[in-house]
Each structure stands twice: as C-alpha cells, then as structure tokens.
Amino acid sequence: MINNKAIIILSGGMDSVTTLALAKDKKLDCYSLTFNYGQKSISEIHAASYYSNKYKCIEHKVFDINFNDFTNSALTNNSMGVIDDSKKLIPATYVPMRNIIFLSIACSWGENIGVDNIFIGANAIDYSGYPDCRENFLDAYEKMINLGSKTGSEGGKFNIFRPLVNMSKIDIIKLGQSLGLDYTNTVSCYQATENGEACGLCESCVFRKNAFLNNGLKDETIYI
Amino acid sequence: MINNKAIIILSGGMDSVTTLALAKDKKLDCYSLTFNYGQKSISEIHAASYYSNKYKCIEHKVFDINFNDFTNSALTNNSMGVIDDSKKLIPATYVPMRNIIFLSIACSWGENIGVDNIFIGANAIDYSGYPDCRENFLDAYEKMINLGSKTGSEGGKFNIFRPLVNMSKIDIIKLGQSLGLDYTNTVSCYQATENGEACGLCESCVFRKNAFLNNGLKDETIYI
Numbered sequence: 001m002i003n004n005k006a007i008i009i010l011s012g013g014m015d016s017v018t019t020l021a022l023a024k025d026k027k028l029d030c031y032s033l034t035f036n037y038g039q040k041s042i043s044e045i046h047a048a049s050y051y052s053n054k055y056k057c058i059e060h061k062v063f064d065i066n067f068n069d070f071t072n073s074a075l076t077n078n079s080m081g082v083i084d085d086s087k088k089l090i091p092a093t094y095v096p097m098r099n100i101i102f103l104s105i106a107c108s109w110g111e112n113i114g115v116d117n118i119f120i121g122a123n124a125i126d127y128s129g130y131p132d133c134r135e136n137f138l139d140a141y142e143k144m145i146n147l148g149s150k151t152g153s154e155g156g157k158f159n160i161f162r163p164l165v166n167m168s169k170i171d172i173i174k175l176g177q178s179l180g181l182d183y184t185n186t187v188s189c190y191q192a193t194e195n196g197e198a199c200g201l202c203e204s205c206v207f208r209k210n211a212f213l214n215n216g217l218k219d220e221t222i223y224i
Numbered sequence: 225m226i227n228n229k230a231i232i233i234l235s236g237g238m239d240s241v242t243t244l245a246l247a248k249d250k251k252l253d254c255y256s257l258t259f260n261y262g263q264k265s266i267s268e269i270h271a272a273s274y275y276s277n278k279y280k281c282i283e284h285k286v287f288d289i290n291f292n293d294f295t296n297s298a299l300t301n302n303s304m305g306v307i308d309d310s311k312k313l314i315p316a317t318y319v320p321m322r323n324i325i326f327l328s329i330a331c332s333w334g335e336n337i338g339v340d341n342i343f344i345g346a347n348a349i350d351y352s353g354y355p356d357c358r359e360n361f362l363d364a365y366e367k368m369i370n371l372g373s374k375t376g377s378e379g380g381k382f383n384i385f386r387p388l389v390n391m392s393k394i395d396i397i398k399l400g401q402s403l404g405l406d407y408t409n410t411v412s413c414y415q416a417t418e419n420g421e422a423c424g425l426c427e428s429c430v431f432r433k434n435a436f437l438n439n440g441l442k443d444e445t446i447y448i
Contacts, residue, residue, distance in 0.1 A: 061293075063293060063294060064290075066288075067332070069285075069287060069288075070287060070329055070332055071335070071336045072336050094374060096332040096335040096336065096373060096374060097328045097329070097331055097332035097335070097369075097372070097373060099372065100328045100331075100368070100369070100372050101325060101328045101329065101332070104321045104324045104325045104328060105294055105321070105325065107320070107321055107324075108291070108294055108295045108321035108325070109294040109295060111295070111320040111321070112294065112295045112320065131371065131372050131374060131376065132372040134371070136371055137368065137371040140367050140371045141368050141372065143364050143368070144324070144361065144364040144365050144368040145321075145324070147355065147358070147360055147361040147364050148321070148324050148355050148361040148364070148365065149320060149321065149355055149356070150314050150318060150320060150355060152355065153314065154314070
C-alpha cells in the first residue's frame with residue numbers, strides 16, 4: 001500500500017459496507033464511489049450515502065452511468081424479473097462488465113486524486129456465479145490496469161483489494177460484527193422499495209436471510 | 225472469429241475510421257460505438273456519424289459518459305490547454321482509463337447483441353505514449369475480459385482486434401487509401417471547431433499533417 005488513501009466501491013449492500021468498515025479499521029482515508037446505473041433498487045444509493053457519512057468518508061461520489069443504454073439485465077430492465085429459476089450457471093441478474101466498468105471508473109478517479117488502493121466487496125462464495133466476482137478475474141484486472149494506466153506505467157501500482165472474495169456470507173457478517181458494524185441500513189434486495197424494504201424472495205435476500213439465521217443472529221431487515 | 229459481426233470503437237479520427245474500413249473490407253457486419261465523454265472536439269461525433277452511414281453500419285450508438293465527473297484531462301477540461309510542451313512521457317491529453325472503459329462498454333453491448341469481435345484503432349507508434357494504446361495492455365485486457373464475462377465463462381471468447389497497433393501513421397494512411405477511404409471528413413484535432421476545422425498545432429494535428437506530407441499526399445484537412 002503506497003499511501004493511506006482508499007477508494008471503496010460502495011453499493012450499499014452488506015458486502016461493500018463490510019469492506020468499507022474494514023478499510024476504516026485499517027485507518028485508511030476512505031473515498032466512497034457509488035453507481036447510479038439504472039438498478040431497480042434505488043434505495044441502495046441512500047444506504048451507500050448513510051454508511052459513507054457514518055464512516056466519515058472524505059468524499060462520496062455518486063456516478064451516473066446508464067447500463068440500460070447498452071445492455072440487458074434483470075437488475076436494470078423493468079420487463080425482466082429478478083427471481084431466476086432457470087438454474088443457469090450465470091443468472092438473469094448478471095450485469096455484463098459491471099465490475100470491470102466500476103473498477104475502471106474508480107481507478108480513473110483514483111489517478112486523478114492520488115489514490116492507488118481500490119477496495120471492492122466482490123465475493124465468489126455464497127453468490128450467484130458472476131464471473132466478475134472471481135479471484136482469477138480480479139488478478140487479471142489488476143495486471144491489466146497497471147499496464148494500461150499512467151500509475152502503472154510510471155512505476156506506481158494500483159492495488160485491487162477484494163478482502164471478502166473467498167469468504168462465506170456467514171463469515172462476512174461475523175467480520176462486520178467484530179468491527180461493530182450494524183447492518184440494519186444495508187440494502188441487499190435486488191428489488192427493494194424506495195424506503196429499503198426487501199422482497200425476501202430474490203437470491204440476494206435469500207443469501208442474506210440464511211446468513212443471519214445460520215449465524216444465530218437477529219435479522220433487522222425490514223421485509224415488505 | 226466466431227461470427228461475422230463486429231463492434232468498432234469509432235471516434236471519427238483517422239485511425240478508428242481506417243479500422244472501420246478494414247472491418248468492412250473483411251465483410252463483417254459492423255456496429256459502431258462512439259463516446260460523448262466531454263471531449264472538446266464535439267465534431268468528432270459528427271465525423272463518426274458520417275462514416276457510420278458511409279460504411280453502412282447496422283447501428284451507430286453514441287453513448288454519453290462524462291469523464292469530467294471523475295477525472296481530469298486536457299481533452300475534457302476547458303481550463304487546460306491541449307498543446308503540451310512539458311515533454312513528459314505521458315502528455316496532458318491522456319484521459320485516465322479511457323480505452324479500458326470504452327472497450328468494456330463495447331464488450332457489454334457486444335454480449336447483449338451477440339458480437340464477440342471488438343475492433344479498436346489503438347496505435348502505439350507515432351503517438352503520444354498513452355499506456356492504453358500498447359499491445360501488452362491490449363493482450364492483458366483480452367485475457368481479463370474473457371475471465372470476467374459470461375462470454376468467456378461459457379466457452380466463447382471476446383477478440384480484441386487492434387489492427388493498427390504497430391503501424392506508423394504513414395502506413396495507416398496508405399492502408400486506408402488502398403481501401404478507397406477518403407479521409408477528408410475525419411477529425412483528428414484535439415480542439416477542432418464544431419464544423420471540424422483543425423487547429424494545426426496540437427500533437428494530433430502535427431502527426432496527421434506530417435503523415436500526409438511525408439506520404440506525398442494532399443492533406444484535405446481544413447485548418448482554422
């Protein structure tokens with residue numbers, strides 16, 4: 001880690017908020033970056049704002065990029081349902097190149113403000129089989145970004161930290177709680193209401209619910 | 225090449241238009257993708273539209289993404305000049321992560337419409353030392369995108385074609401002319417007027433002018 005600044009890609013869900021709590025615990029000066037990309041669950045952005053304030057991020061940037069203009073996913077297309085029973089390896093909620101684009105905008109911002117450490121809450125376990133959440137992808141991404149950027153070309157290095165990538169949802173919650181994180185205001189549901197109430201049915205809700213239950217923890221999530 | 229469809233990242237400059245002419249010469253069905261990213265030279269977009277029509281692209285998509293919101297470059301920041309005398313290896317006109325973001329949006333669109341072949345007119349010779357125009361970066365990008373996408377995960381493959389990467393500007397013009405390409409309406413200038421008139425002074429103008437002159441070719445560019 002070259003300096004003590006970090007950008008946290010912050011969706012407002014459990015994983016990204018745990019990642020922020022972890023970066024703060026490492027005494028890093030945190031900048032949070034949230035994307036308004038056409039997702040159905042706009043309450044995620046309110047959650048990201050809430051935790052950015054709570055963890056005293058130096059800046060919380062919400063960047064607009066409309067994925068609906070060039071792609072198709074159940075997370076952004078109102079005519080597609082988020083509950084996918086197709087048993088495909090990669091479900092309908094996959095958003096093509098989402099993490100690649102998010103990471104690249106984070107690195108671009110980082111190069112501008114002098115931040116080399118990028119944190120992403122990507123998680124390959126207990127998750128939906130998204131290819132852009134896997135460790136081998138993140139390794140390849142780090143290599144690529146250092147070849148394609150001024151930072152990497154001039155002897156610096158972007159570090160793409162993915163502290164949760166191989167953790168189970170249960171262990172993520174345990175970690176968050178050991179850091180004093182209160183998950184109540186995080187939004188995991190793919191189709192949460194504007195107030196952040198969860199459907200309780202989509203894959204993301206099911207993972208979250210099971211993790212709390214299996215952990216013997218009280219689930220403070222408000223369901224519709 | 226799995227199928228005969230291709231997305232061409234088309235800025236409207238000499239290199240990307242030559243790349244489009246080359247893809248058409250290979251009998252590919254072409255989709256062109258242009259970015260309105262806050263660049264000073266908006267006439268580039270008109271040029272991209274002109275050549276998309278001329279080369280009968282099936283669709284020409286102009287995608288808005290405002291780099292000014294997260295980065296700083298002389299190409300997008302009105303308070304910075306595009307003529308860089310600093311002799312730095314990477315000049316002020318470098319836009320952090322530009323090609324990475326452009327390629328990723330192209331791949332996302334490609335996955336949506338069933339196109340695996342992405343063409344970019346990146347060029348490492350006679351150019352400004354941009355790290356995201358070099359072959360080793362493009363190789364790393366191709367590897368990364370196939371690890372992080374549904375296409376790559378399900379046995380397909382994105383091909384990132386960069387036919388001009390190791391060609392001199394003179395050879396690019398020779399190639400274009402052998403394909404019958406008329407460069408008159410391409411826009412290379414970093415600060416062209418709305419009508420596409422070039423300054424004649426910025427690095428991009430100088431490369432273009434010299435290439436025409438050294439080739440014994442008439443330069444049809446209209447200078448201010």
